[in-house]
Amino acid sequence: MTRFRTAGLIVCTAVTALGAAQPRLARAQQQAAQQHAQQQRPAYGAIRSAPAQNSAFAARPAATPVSTSSAPAVVAPQAAAKPVAAAKPATACHPEDFRVIVDVGHTEAVAGAMSARGATEYSFNLALAQDAKQALLDAGFSKTVLLITDQAPPKGLITRAAAANSEHADLFLSIHHDSVPDNLLQTWQFEGQDQHYNDDYPGYALFISNDNGDRAGSMLFGDLLGKELEAHGLQFTPHYTLALMGHRRRELVDPVAGVYRYDQLIVLRMTRMPALLLEAGSIVNRQEELELGTAERRAKTSAAIAAAVTEFCTARARPVVSRPVIAAKPSMLRTGAVQPPH
Ligand SMILES: [Zn+2]
Numbered sequence: 298m299t300r301f302r303t304a305g306l307i308v309c310t311a312v313t314a315l316g317a318a319q320p321r322l323a324r325a326q327q328q329a330a331q332q333h334a335q336q337q338r339p340a341y342g343a344i345r346s347a348p349a350q351n352s353a354f355a356a357r358p359a360a361t362p363v364s365t366s367s368a369p370a371v372v373a374p375q376a377a378a379k380p381v382a383a384a385k386p387a388t389a390c391h392p393e394d395f396r397v398i399v400d401v402g403h404t405e406a407v408a409g410a411m412s413a414r415g416a417t418e419y420s421f422n423l424a425l426a427q428d429a430k431q432a433l434l435d436a437g438f439s440k441t442v443l444l445i446t447d448q449a450p451p452k453g454l455i456t457r458a459a460a461a462n463s464e465h466a467d468l469f470l471s472i473h474h475d476s477v478p479d480n481l482l483q484t485w486q487f488e489g490q491d492q493h494y495n496d497d498y499p500g501y502a503l504f505i506s507n508d509n510g511d512r513a514g515s516m517l518f519g520d521l522l523g524k525e526l527e528a529h530g531l532q533f534t535p536h537y538t539l540a541l542m543g544h545r546r547r548e549l550v551d552p553v554a555g556v557y558r559y560d561q562l563i564v565l566r567m568t569r570m571p572a573l574l575l576e577a578g579s580i581v582n583r584q585e586e587l588e589l590g591t592a593e594r595r596a597k598t599s600a601a602i603a604a605a606v607t608e609f610c611t612a613r614a615r616p617v618v619s620r621p622v623i624a625a626k627p628s629m630l631r632t633g634a635v636q637p638p639h
Contacts, residue, residue, distance in 0.1 A: 390610035392437035397606055398466045399433070400444040400457055400564060401426045402473035402574075407449050410476035412580035413494035414487050416590075418474045425577055425595050426472040432599035436607055451563060458567035467613070468518060468606065469572035471564050474589060475502060475534075475579045478545055482581065499585040500534030501526055501598075503556040504547070504574040506565035514571030516551065518609045522573065523554020525601035525608075534579070571609075575602075 402422045403409035409418030426443055433441040444460060446453045461469045475498075476482075482493040503523055505515040523533060533555025537547040547557035559565070565572045577598055578589045588594045 388614045390607065390614045392607070392610060393439050395438055395468070395606075395610045396440040396442070396464060396466045397433055397438050397468045397470065398442055398444050398461050398464065399426045399430050400461075400469060400471040402471055404447050404449065404453060406447065410474065410580060411493065412474075412586045413485075413492055413583045414586060415490060415492050416580070416586075418476070418580060421474040421577070421580055421589055422472045425474075425589075425598060428592075428595040429470075429472065429599040429602045432596075432603040433606060436603040438603075438606060438610075454563040455567065457564050461564075461568050461570065461572075466568075466570050468514075468609065469564070469568045469570055470602065471572070471574040473574060473576050475576040476581045477536075477579070478541075478543060481541065485583075493581060494583050495579070495581045496583055498534045498536040499579050499582045500532045501555065501578055502534055502537060502576040503551075503554065504559040504562060504565065504576070505550070505556055506560045506562055506572070507558060508560050508566035509572050510569030511571045514609075514613070515565070515573055516556065517612060518571050518605065519556035519573050520551050520554045521608045521612075522575070522601065522605040523551060523556055525605040526598065527554075528604075529597040529601045531578075531597060531601070 401419070403417075403419045405419055408420070409422070411417060412421070423445075430441050430443055442464075444457055446457060448456055477495045477498060481495050481497075483495060484491050484493055486492070503519045505512065505519050509515050526533070535549070535555075536542065537545065537557050538549050540546065547559055550556055550558045559574070562574060565574060575598075578585050578594070580586045580589060
């Protein structure tokens with residue numbers, strides 16, 4: 298078991314399973330109080346306005362300039378006449394060298410949304426993250442780690458991103474389960490307790506931040522994961538585009554895979570590697586909550602994650618294909634129109 302602690306945050310390869318099953322009645326009052334407290338806060342991990350330049354994590358490596366020289370590049374005729382070695386074939390993904398961080402959303406004490414039957418989002422997140430980690434280990438991603446913290450947000454969220462950055466992770470996936478804005482919740486009785494539900498918007502949703510250190514990589518992984526989730530029989534929810542979502546309304550940047558843009562999420566905007574947040578389904582939807590609590594549903598999502606990570610690792614392992622140098626004509630050389638090969 299690899300385990301270390303960073304300012305209250307635990308990164309470990311094995312944790313005690315809590316499971317989705319909850320001692321519901323005994324904790325109902327406490328959970329209701331937590332839920333009330335949650336309702337007073339912004340959505341998980343969001344900061345309403347935090348320009349990147351004010352962030353301690355804003356200093357990212359500058360993008361490598363394509364070219365800053367105004368001088369025309371020329372290719373010497375003798376060099377251009379020589380055949381250049383053909384591009385190497387695509388390199389295989391090496392999963393044993395590819396580090397995936399599976400972030401368990403929220404904490405045991407500040408547990409996120411409450412399900413239609415009074416279970417905490419954290420319990421669903423932990424159970425799915427553990428299964429996803431196992432699926433990744435089975436697929437050869439032996440460096441996969443769970444990221445768990447007991448630090449409350451926002452400090453805990455910043456610490457998660459800092460840990461992922463210091464670990465030089467190749468991919469960051471934050472596991473969550475969805476709810477709806479409070480004004481869309483209805484009340485019912487479950488086991489003698491008032492609980493809140495909304496049966497209208499089942500399905501998963503994916504989120505990326507344009508402020509992430511590798512936005513293109515995040516988009517690519519989101520596209521791959523969304524397509525794998527669909528291939529495993531799951532559907533994304535389109536309701537984040539609706540006006541009734543208010544300040545939680547989001548731009549759907551990949552309408553095939555179900556990827557939304559949510560720039561302000563701390564764990565996405567402060568991580569330097571490709572990062573994605575998965576809302577695996579709606580736990581306030583009474584039918585979907587039951588499904589999300591089963592090993593079968595977790596297995597579908599975990600298999601989709603493992604397949605998408607494998608595809609992403611392969612895509613990232615592929616070297617930039619260089620083109621053979623084209624012999625330049627002397628007239629082109631004189632005008633400086635020839636650019637160096639990529
Ligand atoms: Zn959450």
